[in-house]
Amino acid sequence: MSTASDLIYLDNNATTRVDPAVVEEMLPWLSENYGNPSSGYRFGKKVNDALEVARERVATLLGCEASEVLFTSCGTESTNAAIHSALAMDRDRQHIVTTRVEHSATLKTCELLAKRGHPVTWLGVDSDGQIDLGELENAITDETALVSIMWANNETGVTFPVEKIADIVRAKGAVFHSDAVQIVGKTPFKLSDMKVNLLSMSGHKLHAPKGVGVLYVNRRTKFVPWMTGGGQEGSRRAGTQNVASIIALGKACEIAAQQIGHEETAVKKMRDDFEDGVLARVASVQVNGDRVNRLPNTTSLAFSGVESEAMLMLLDQRGICCSAGSACTTGQHEPSHVLRAMGCDDTRARGTLRFSFGRFNTAADVARALKIIPEVAEKVRRVAAAA
Numbered sequence: 001m002s003t004a005s006d007l008i009y010l011d012n013n014a015t016t017r018v019d020p021a022v023v024e025e026m027l028p029w030l031s032e033n034y035g036n037p038s039s040g041y042r043f044g045k046k047v048n049d050a051l052e053v054a055r056e057r058v059a060t061l062l063g064c065e066a067s068e069v070l071f072t073s074c075g076t077e078s079t080n081a082a083i084h085s086a087l088a089m090d091r092d093r094q095h096i097v098t099t100r101v102e103h104s105a106t107l108k109t110c111e112l113l114a115k116r117g118h119p120v121t122w123l124g125v126d127s128d129g130q131i132d133l134g135e136l137e138n139a140i141t142d143e144t145a146l147v148s149i150m151w152a153n154n155e156t157g158v159t160f161p162v163e164k165i166a167d168i169v170r171a172k173g174a175v176f177h178s179d180a181v182q183i184v185g186k187t188p189f190k191l192s193d194m195k196v197n198l199l200s201m202s203g204h205k206l207h208a209p210k211g212v213g214v215l216y217v218n219r220r221t222k223f224v225p226w227m228t229g230g231g232q233e234g235s236r237r238a239g240t241q242n243v244a245s246i247i248a249l250g251k252a253c254e255i256a257a258q259q260i261g262h263e264e265t266a267v268k269k270m271r272d273d274f275e276d277g278v279l280a281r282v283a284s285v286q287v288n289g290d291r292v293n294r295l296p297n298t299t300s301l302a303f304s305g306v307e308s309e310a311m312l313m314l315l316d317q318r319g320i321c322c323s324a325g326s327a328c329t330t331g332q333h334e335p336s337h338v339l340r341a342m343g344c345d346d347t348r349a350r351g352t353l354r355f356s357f358g359r360f361n362t363a364a365d366v367a368r369a370l371k372i373i374p375e376v377a378e379k380v381r382r383v384a385a386a387a
């Protein structure tokens, strides 16, 4: 087992390190400031005021109003709440349009709803991982309640043209939800200029703790609560808030707003140097997906003649954390649904590794990974050829 100091963490799409400044910000809310934000006395009000500061910070990063930010327990909850709200609005609109490359939070929820009788249209993608906007437009009917399309793919980093998608959905009168978990903090955007109704984000993909998320609800979009109970979050999400984690998320958003230029320059440079380095040093490696419309931090690489599980194990022994597909599918040997939807054959999909960078990575991480990966790929290929 490697010690934390020689760990090369290249799995920032699975989760990120909590920023030390974020930890510091949250600590008082785990200790002396333990009041309930819904209590009427000053000791509670102080906590509520801190939640509102966090809400403002999130709103600034998203380019929306604080009243449009609902705190949830995670990105998955945000997406479930969005989908259920859209279906609860109009009995005559029960059709869902989504894509074949969504995160399991959307995918499994829509599969379950399909089993319960909701018509679901699954949009396919081309070999770059892109959907066809004409096909999207044709899929939306008078019965469509919801279009749920992610902004950036967690496995490949491929980004969809969400601004255009939002325009198409709005013109057809359906509700548009986007899973923006992977893009928030990496690429700037301004929700007030866009026709997005509902949007999900998650703390732990952005250097805040696990177990806190946000659902953005546009102020003109009707919202039917999924969690019912107390009047928290403007009676739109019941349950006493996860105060310390929400305050942490607010701080993480404040830092992300300051650091977003760094993601697009320094983090992107590490990803590009790494990707170019692997392609130059290891034969028969291909990049999966659109290389232009892509997150600045992600590369999905198909190593031919390699089982990614074998590579992961050897890389782990050398201190490198990366992943095959998404964390949620690791352990199962099923090839990734995303790569399959892109038309990758199973061998290519099974030889794919995802490397995702973050602002706590260094050029030294890239250099060490570029030394280790060719050795490991060569070893795995040698063993496979001998078998």
Ligand SMILES: *Cc1c(COP(=O)(O)O)cnc(C)c1O
Pocket: 013, 014, 073, 074, 075, 076, 077, 103, 105, 150, 152, 153, 154, 179, 181, 182, 202, 203, 204, 205, 211, 212, 213
């Ligand atoms: C991680 C992730 C989620 C789930 O967020 P949680 O907070 O872990 O529930 C949803 N969508 C995408 C694209 C993700 O990467």
